Amino acid sequence: MTALADLRVLDLSTGVAGPFCGKLFADFGADVIKVEPPGQGDETRQWGPFTTPTPNPEASAVFLSLNTNKRGITLNLYTKTGQELLRQLLPTTDVVIENFSVGTLERLGLGFSTLEELRPGVILTSVTPFGQTGPWRDYQATDLTVQAAAGLSAVNRLPGGPPLKEPGLQSDYQGGTCAFLGAMSALCYRDIQGIGQHVDVSQQEAAALMIAPELTRVAYANRSPGMRIGLMSCKDGYVSLNIRSDQAWRDLWTFFGNPSGADDPRFLTIAARRLHQQELEEVIAPYLQRFTMAELFHGLQPQRILVGMALTMDRLAKDPHLQHRGFLVEAEHPVAGRLTYPGAPFQMRQTPWALRHTAPLLGQHNEEIYIKMLGHSPQELAHWQREGIV
Amino acid sequence: MSIVPKVLPLEHVRAIVLTQAWAGALTTQLLGDMGADVIQIEALKRPDVWRGGYGPDDLTGIYPDDDPGAHPYNRCARYNSVNRNKRGLTLDLGSADGKRLFLDLVRDADIVAENFASRVMGNFGLDYPALQQVKPNLIMLSMPAYGCTGPYSPYAGIGGTTEPMSGIAALQSTAEGTPLNSGIMYPDPVAGLMGCAALLIALHHRQRTGQGQHIDLSQQETSTTFIGEQVVAYSMTGHVPTPLGNRHPWMAPHGNYRCLGDDAWIAIAVRCDTEWQRLAELIAAPWAKEERFHRAAGRQQHAEALDHYLTAWTATQTATALMALLQAAHIPCAPVSTPWTLFEHPQLQERGFFETVTHPEAGTHLYAGIPWKLSRTPGRVRMAAPCLGQHNEEVFERHLRLSQADIARLVEQGITGRTPPRRTTS
Numbered sequence: 001m002t003a004l005a006d007l008r009v010l011d012l013s014t015g016v017a018g019p020f021c022g023k024l025f026a027d028f029g030a031d032v033i034k035v036e037p038p039g040q041g042d043e044t045r046q047w048g049p050f051t052t053p054t055p056n057p058e059a060s061a062v063f064l065s066l067n068t069n070k071r072g073i074t075l076n077l078y079t080k081t082g083q084e085l086l087r088q089l090l091p092t093t094d095v096v097i098e099n100f101s102v103g104t105l106e107r108l109g110l111g112f113s114t115l116e117e118l119r120p121g122v123i124l125t126s127v128t129p130f131g132q133t134g135p136w137r138d139y140q141a142t143d144l145t146v147q148a149a150a151g152l153s154a155v156n157r158l159p160g161g162p163p164l165k166e167p168g169l170q171s172d173y174q175g176g177t178c179a180f181l182g183a184m185s186a187l188c189y190r191d192i193q194g195i196g197q198h199v200d201v202s203q204q205e206a207a208a209l210m211i212a213p214e215l216t217r218v219a220y221a222n223r224s225p226g227m228r229i230g231l232m233s234c235k236d237g238y239v240s241l242n243i244r245s246d247q248a249w250r251d252l253w254t255f256f257g258n259p260s261g262a263d264d265p266r267f268l269t270i271a272a273r274r275l276h277q278q279e280l281e282e283v284i285a286p287y288l289q290r291f292t293m294a295e296l297f298h299g300l301q302p303q304r305i306l307v308g309m310a311l312t313m314d315r316l317a318k319d320p321h322l323q324h325r326g327f328l329v330e331a332e333h334p335v336a337g338r339l340t341y342p343g344a345p346f347q348m349r350q351t352p353w354a355l356r357h358t359a360p361l362l363g364q365h366n367e368e369i370y371i372k373m374l375g376h377s378p379q380e381l382a383h384w385q386r387e388g389i390v
Numbered sequence: 391m392s393i394v395p396k397v398l399p400l401e402h403v404r405a406i407v408l409t410q411a412w413a414g415a416l417t418t419q420l421l422g423d424m425g426a427d428v429i430q431i432e433a434l435k436r437p438d439v440w441r442g443g444y445g446p447d448d449l450t451g452i453y454p455d456d457d458p459g460a461h462p463y464n465r466c467a468r469y470n471s472v473n474r475n476k477r478g479l480t481l482d483l484g485s486a487d488g489k490r491l492f493l494d495l496v497r498d499a500d501i502v503a504e505n506f507a508s509r510v511m512g513n514f515g516l517d518y519p520a521l522q523q524v525k526p527n528l529i530m531l532s533m534p535a536y537g538c539t540g541p542y543s544p545y546a547g548i549g550g551t552t553e554p555m556s557g558i559a560a561l562q563s564t565a566e567g568t569p570l571n572s573g574i575m576y577p578d579p580v581a582g583l584m585g586c587a588a589l590l591i592a593l594h595h596r597q598r599t600g601q602g603q604h605i606d607l608s609q610q611e612t613s614t615t616f617i618g619e620q621v622v623a624y625s626m627t628g629h630v631p632t633p634l635g636n637r638h639p640w641m642a643p644h645g646n647y648r649c650l651g652d653d654a655w656i657a658i659a660v661r662c663d664t665e666w667q668r669l670a671e672l673i674a675a676p677w678a679k680e681e682r683f684h685r686a687a688g689r690q691q692h693a694e695a696l697d698h699y700l701t702a703w704t705a706t707q708t709a710t711a712l713m714a715l716l717q718a719a720h721i722p723c724a725p726v727s728t729p730w731t732l733f734e735h736p737q738l739q740e741r742g743f744f745e746t747v748t749h750p751e752a753g754t755h756l757y758a759g760i761p762w763k764l765s766r767t768p769g770r771v772r773m774a775a776p777c778l779g780q781h782n783e784e785v786f787e788r789h790l791r792l793s794q795a796d797i798a799r800l801v802e803q804g805i806t807g808r809t810p811p812r813r814t815t816s
Contacts, residue, residue, distance in 0.1 A: 003595035028591050048639065049623050061623035112765075131763070136737035140722040144636065144644060148657030149724035151732045153646060155573040158564060163646045163655055163726045165636055166572060167561035173616040177583045182762030184590035185424045189399035189767050191597040198765040205743050205761040210579045212758035213412065214729040216471035219755040220454045224729040230568040231554060238569045240550050240559070301545040308551030310569040312560045313624035313631060316614070321542040327611050328621065340625035342618040345611060346588045347537070350603035351595050 002029020003351035007187075009095040010035060010086075011070060012077070014042040016143075016169045017127045017203055018099040019066040020176030021183065024345075025095065026069035027353050033089070033369060034067060034360060038074040038388055041362040042067070051336045057362060058335035062169075064359045065341060068331075072360025073369045074390050077108055081389045086110060088374050090118035095183050097125045102137045112198040121196040123186045127179035131202030141203075146171040150207030155214050155224065174210060175203030231310050232281060234288040239296055241284075242306035243273065251303045256287040333358040366390055398425020399767045403593065405501035406431065406492070407476070408483075410438040412549070412575060413609055414505030414533055415472040416582025421501070421589065422475025423760045423769035429495065429785060430476040430776060433483065434807045437778055438473075442466035454752050463810065464751040464777040471757060471775075472582075474747060478776025479785045482805045483514045492516065494790055497524045500596075501531070501589060505581075507546040508534040518604040527602035529592040533585050537608030547609065549575025556613030561620065563633035570633075577613040584612040642689035643669075643696050646726055647704040649712060655726035656709040658700070658716065662686070668719040673703050749774035779808040 007030040011022035019034075019042065026032035036042050044066065045057035052059055076082040087110075090096075096115060098105060105111050105124075112124045126132055129141035130149075144165050147153045152171070153163035182199035190196055208215070214224045231238035243249050246269065253261040267273045267280055288296065293309040300307050311319060317340060322328055329343040336358075344353030370376045370390065384390040403426040407418040415438070422428040432438055441463035442451025451458060452467040459465050482488040493516075496502060502521060504511060511517045511532065518530050532538055535547025536555075553559045553571045562570045588605045596602055614621065620631060638644040638659070646655045660666050663685060670678035677699045682688045689696055704712060709725035716723040727735055733744060733756055741763075748754040752774070760769040786792040786806075800806045 001599075003591045006598060024587060049627050049629075051626050059626075061626050062619045065619040065622040130737050131741055134737045134740035139717050139724070140720050141724065142641070142659040142661065142722045144638070144646075144659045145657040145722045145724040148646060148655070148726040149735070149737075151727040151729050153657070154726055154728040157573070158570070162636065162648075163657075164562070165646075166576065167558060167633065168617045168620060170616060173580075174583070177587060178761045181420065181583065181586055181590065182764060184587065184594065185399040185762070185769075186764055186767075188403075188424075188590060188593050188597070189397075189764075191594060192402055193397075195766060197767065200763040200765070201761065202737075202741065202743075204737065205741070205759070208732060208738065208743065209758050209761045210576070211574060211729060211732075212416075212579075213468045213471040214574065215732060215758050216467040216755070217452045218729045219733070219757070220467045220752070221452050221456045222730075223452055229550070229571045229573070230564050231559060231571065233568070238554070238560075240554050240571060242548055242550055301542075304546060306545075306547055306551045308547070308554035308559070308571075310554040310560045311557050313557060313620060316557045316621070317624060321536060321540045322611070322614075324540040325537060325608065325611070327608075327614070336626070339622055342611075342615050342621045345584050345615040346533075346605055346607035348588065348592065348603055348605050350601055351591070 001351055002354065003348065004028045004030040007031070007094045008092050009033070009097060010089060010093050011097045013097050013099040013127070015044060015099060016062070016066060016172035017175040017179065018097050019044070020173055021125065021127060021179040022070060022097050023066055023068060024177070024180045027355070028351065032070040033365070034070040034072045035075050035077075035086070036072060036362060038076050038363070038390060041074070045362070056335070064333060064336055064339065067359035068341065069356050070360055071365040071369065072363060073366050074363040076389045077110070079389050081384060081387070083108055083110060085370070085374070085389075087118055089369075090115060090122065093119055093122060095123045095125060095187070097127070097179065097183070099127050102128060102132050116196060121190050121194055123183055123190065123196045123199060125179050125183040125199040125201070127175050127201040127203065129203050131205065132200040143169050143171045146203045146207055150204045151211050151214070152207045155211055158230075171203050171207045174206040175201055178206040178209075231308075232285065232288055234296060235290065235292045237293045237312075238310040239288070239293055240308040240310070244304070244306070246270070248303065248305045249273065252284075252300065252305055255299055255303070256284075258287070329355050331355050331358050334361065363390070397767060398770060399764065400424040400426040403427070403501065404499045405429070405503060406495045406499045407502065408504040408506065410505060411440050412472055412578035413581040414503060414585065415440065416579055417531070417533070417585030417589070418476065418503055419472050419474055420582070420586040423771070425769070426501075428476040429479055429781070430473060431479050431481050431492070432778065434480040434779065434804060434810055435482065437463055437810055438469055440466065440469040440472070441778065442468065454755070459751065461751060461777070469775060470749060470752055473775035474757065474771055475773050476776055477773070477781035477785065478779055479782055480779035480806045480808070483516065485803070485805050487800065487803070488805045489514065489516070491790055493521075493524050495785075496521050496528065498789065499525065499528070500593070501529045503531040503533075503585065503589070505533040508532070508536070508538050508543045522602070525602075527596060527600055529589060529596060529602045529605070531585055531589055531605045531607060533581055533607040533609060535609050537611065538606040549578045552577040552609045552613060555610045557617055557620065558613055561617065561631060561633055562635070567633075577609050580616055581607065581609040581612045584615070637693060640686055640690065642686065642693050643700050645697055647697070647701050649704050649709040649725070650707055651709070654709050656704055656712050657724050657726055659722045660689075661722065665721050669716070669721055672715055672719060675703065745771045747771055747774045751777055777808070778810065779806060782806050782808065
């Protein structure tokens, strides 16, 4: 049984943030219909890497990872017929996700009040770089510029270096998750009161929440010690270490086979070790070189010395713990073939996450939706396809 | 549809939470923001580690105006930043009385959330099967570092160790190639958001079916979820990705560039050749017209030179002037904000993102707000983060029907109270 099986979601979004929100719905059981513009489809279909040497819109890693479990149709919302077909989908829709430029849906005659007339209780979820209001609402942005605008890059710099972004597409995932949270809160309210609403998510605000403790430090005492920390080198990679007590410090040296190393007067207390962290790392560096990441992890964690192994993608893919928990799942895609996907972000005992099917091909479910669900004829569909509407 | 009751979306929900530090505390603060009645339980002998220490060795606490005050644990920036909209109760779950009272609270609750190491709730005799005895349709969220099952599950972790384990640290590096953690224990807020997602899904399911459930969230896995596309990409290509710093697989220029002023920077991302043409026209210098920069592939290949030239151009202008210029040409850019400047950000100010909150012992300050806006039932800051045990009497008397004498006895036994015992520093 899945938790959200009673919900239908129209995912009009492209890129990363909106589609990730839609993915969370789909992965926990909602019927998510992804609506893509005909022709190119979602922009992430053009992003690499691909399974093929040349770009292939059906084999893009970013698109495939963000659109699992969704059905896919194409629809040109910039045409009158396209808008009418979307309106026909509304009466059975619970949630609409969109990331158009602010005001676009209104201009297309698909603003919240229209959607609500078609489907009382509908929840419209808008996720954009800066939200639906304010002087920056129309500004162009990417993950890099949103992280910069939210203060996230500033706390993630190396001493003396430029502000540094988090890797990958972090502000998109942050915004997408907040969009999901906003939509789900609205759904929990609708479950009780039967009333829908418009959810407005700004990726900048989602990213700013990530540094809430830093902001409070500044507000309280004008201090923000956020700074990136380099990991420590060992025999076959890098680790982070967290030594939380004097006992742990002694245990570390016992593990190194040199118990008297703990007696160094520079490092006797937590405060002293924090104060002399650089020197401490220099002193333990040659000892770390004798051990592999796994030896350090499994040797020290049972003694409550916290170790993080810097898993690169190849190691992550083989990590025995993730394998035991079934976090990485394999699935066959008709074009991209057999690939590994991240699995359940959390394990729900009664309503487990499931990869029911991989991302849709462009327009894969056009017949299913337009003919079987909405009751149009194959001739009509063929006509719309010729006209570039579908 | 114009008359809508002035309520919050989760007003019907009560959560009894043992969450601490950041990840779990954020999850349950978000529930509180949406209106849930969140009762935060702490042990008097071991309050939330984010309340800071209170011995001479403590360097972790940052207090208003650098003054720890008489009760530093009520004035610590970190704790107060992620615990608003909760009521505070101290209770020793290790004692028979404490455990009994906890179960009484659970009997009347919808949600229990905790982010202890995986063994802890079992050791208390308070794992999900035990709690389900008193509340059959309970929703319980456990969010230990590595989850409740699997070979690493007994191990504790913090953001600084789960970040490397999630694969994120290896995607960023120093110039020498050493993997880098974020500056902020990034896996914590990621798990915090995801924990809230899990609870809302479970609430919807329970509303529909009457069924509760246990949720096992691994902080390692939620962070890996945020680089999910890298997992798929690796399985596609077999190439271990190279850390890119501020660069991008195909966009160029793509980075934070020096501007006029003290430590001022602007982030610029050029997504395509037409955006580059518009930028080159604004730059209006011979180098910007060089053929090697015309196409994305060329700009990638000569990224070093491109960044060098572009920095020379940006360094003589202010970030705000550059932003106005570039945004007018529809080129993605933004001045780099810092935790110091963010409170003044015109967009966040206009949208009312920051919340002014008065805390009984820490005073009045701005805090990061609620990162989603519901048009009809927006979240609201109703309460500052609780002082240690601030709502003891209220909860004991009103919810648990204890007498003043009962409460006094619990205080005497150290099961509850407002003042933690003096701790000697280790």
